[in-house]
Amino acid sequence: MVINKVRKINHKESQTRKNEAASDKMIGKWVKCEACKEILYKEDVHENLSVCPVCGKHFRLSSRRRIAQIADENTFKEIASEILTKDPLKFKGYLEKVNALREKTNLQEAVTCGTCKIEGEKCVLAVMDGNFLMGSMGSAVGERITIAIETAIEKRLPIIIFCVSGGARMQEGIISLMQMAKTSAAIKRLQDAGLLYISVLTDPTTGGVTASFASLGDIILAEPDALIGFAGPRVIEQTIKQQLPEGFQKSEFLLEHGFIDKIVERKDMKHTLGKLLKYHK
Amino acid sequence: MKTAWERVEIAREAERPKALDYIENIFDEFMELHGDRNYGDDKAIVGGIALLGNIPVTVIGEQKGKSAKENIERNFGMPEPEGYRKALRLMEQAEKFNRPIITFIDTPGAYPGVGAEERSQGEAIAKSIMEMAGLKVPIICVVIGEGSSGGALAIGVGDRIVMLENAIYSILSPEGFASILYKDSTKAKEAAENMKITAEDLQKLGIADHIIKENDDFEKITQSLKRYIIKNLKELQKLSKDELLVKRYEKYRKIY
Numbered sequence A: 001m002v003i004n005k006v007r008k009i010n011h012k013e014s015q016t017r018k019n020e021a022a023s024d025k026m027i028g029k030w031v032k033c034e035a036c037k038e039i040l041y042k043e044d045v046h047e048n049l050s051v052c053p054v055c056g057k058h059f060r061l062s063s064r065r066r067i068a069q070i071a072d073e074n075t076f077k078e079i080a081s082e083i084l085t086k087d088p089l090k091f092k093g094y095l096e097k098v099n100a101l102r103e104k105t106n107l108q109e110a111v112t113c114g115t116c117k118i119e120g121e122k123c124v125l126a127v128m129d130g131n132f133l134m135g136s137m138g139s140a141v142g143e144r145i146t147i148a149i150e151t152a153i154e155k156r157l158p159i160i161i162f163c164v165s166g167g168a169r170m171q172e173g174i175i176s177l178m179q180m181a182k183t184s185a186a187i188k189r190l191q192d193a194g195l196l197y198i199s200v201l202t203d204p205t206t207g208g209v210t211a212s213f214a215s216l217g218d219i220i221l222a223e224p225d226a227l228i229g230f231a232g233p234r235v236i237e238q239t240i241k242q243q244l245p246e247g248f249q250k251s252e253f254l255l256e257h258g259f260i261d262k263i264v265e266r267k268d269m270k271h272t273l274g275k276l277l278k279y280h281k
Numbered sequence B: 001m002k003t004a005w006e007r008v009e010i011a012r013e014a015e016r017p018k019a020l021d022y023i024e025n026i027f028d029e030f031m032e033l034h035g036d037r038n039y040g041d042d043k044a045i046v047g048g049i050a051l052l053g054n055i056p057v058t059v060i061g062e063q064k065g066k067s068a069k070e071n072i073e074r075n076f077g078m079p080e081p082e083g084y085r086k087a088l089r090l091m092e093q094a095e096k097f098n099r100p101i102i103t104f105i106d107t108p109g110a111y112p113g114v115g116a117e118e119r120s121q122g123e124a125i126a127k128s129i130m131e132m133a134g135l136k137v138p139i140i141c142v143v144i145g146e147g148s149s150g151g152a153l154a155i156g157v158g159d160r161i162v163m164l165e166n167a168i169y170s171i172l173s174p175e176g177f178a179s180i181l182y183k184d185s186t187k188a189k190e191a192a193e194n195m196k197i198t199a200e201d202l203q204k205l206g207i208a209d210h211i212i213k214e215n216d217d218f219e220k221i222t223q224s225l226k227r228y229i230i231k232n233l234k235e236l237q238k239l240s241k242d243e244l245l246v247k248r249y250e251k252y253r254k255i256y
């Protein structure tokens, strides 16, 4: 019965999303801020790092734009780009879905890793992307992140991981779950090597990613108002049969409960990371 | 040959032996130790020191109840952060005193509640997984019933992964899987078949190292598990601490 309710909500949500997409198209150059409802000129939002110029809402960012915002110009060199899913469960329809997404997003997977400089400081940078199956962690994401961590160990560099994830990649079942162990074991080696790991949590970071590398940074930063948690809010509401309080599982909530070091606005992110890298030189 | 769904039902049976039943039958003595030294004592996870023959080992188990009353007390085997933190505390104690660790996995998942999130279920699980990867003592993990999601893996990183014949190990429940991927939770049976969650599947996927055959005689099952544990601890104890950790790393590193 509970599940039926969820299905209905899901259905309703996808309808609203469709309607919004349609109205976006009609307005063309204009977009409505989902937080303050203000109608904004798309160019302005883009120029403002995809942050609402009126209310400061941080919109979701593609990995490509994130890398452009964080890495010094022309310093990002991608690694592990050849790592793709092997569809370990031979799950019906999965590869077709992945291929269609590759076409649509021009991404090969939900994370892009490489080496770069940030304010002149060399580091390994991994950036997840919510446009690719909700940034879910399957075998390729786990493998790429692990290679990134191992690269940091090998080259004795600090590593920064920008997280955004709906959790595990369902279509890869238990192999997906095991990526939590693989990536966390690599972080353990990184720690033993005395190297810096900065984890940056962005909207949304949930499930298996929260319960592995995202929560293991020496320093954990978050963008404002990002949803961060292990269980999704809907699952919790079903379990406790109550509505969750406003602001539950948001960055500010985590800061208050002592689970992140600092909330950093997008405009300050690069400089904050640059400073942290310099502190640990 | 049972279907995956039949095994799900068996794995969840109320009267199926729980962690404490295995602990009682395999070990000669068991002294339970409590609390995470920080917040509380989560009854969904039991832990302590046991004697395997005359060797002290540390034992951790996710504990479901057999009756409604017991299940309420044990929160249906769904641990909260302090459960995982207690487990980690006891496992680090095991490392200090050079005791091998045996874990018994049986959970529908980590508890999805308000308090659990306030105290960071995610951090508790992540930390446990990471630290288990580096503990310098042999670890054997046994999936005895339902091994579901990060809540199972949190005490499931080790040198040997063993599954009972009718145990399951999955990314989440077939019901949850069906409602996410098929948008229909009533397709749980179909989901179970496609998810590859049985002991046999897990062995084929290279995750389970060994399957313990089940029959009606619980004594026989526990004796067979006990023999496996003794034999494998002997093998693992021959390795140097560095070799042990390298092998454990490789075990997970190759899963792709």
Ligand SMILES: [Zn+2]
Binding pocket: A033, A034, A035, A036, A037, A038, A052, A053, A054, A055, A056, A057
């Ligand atoms: Zn706004």
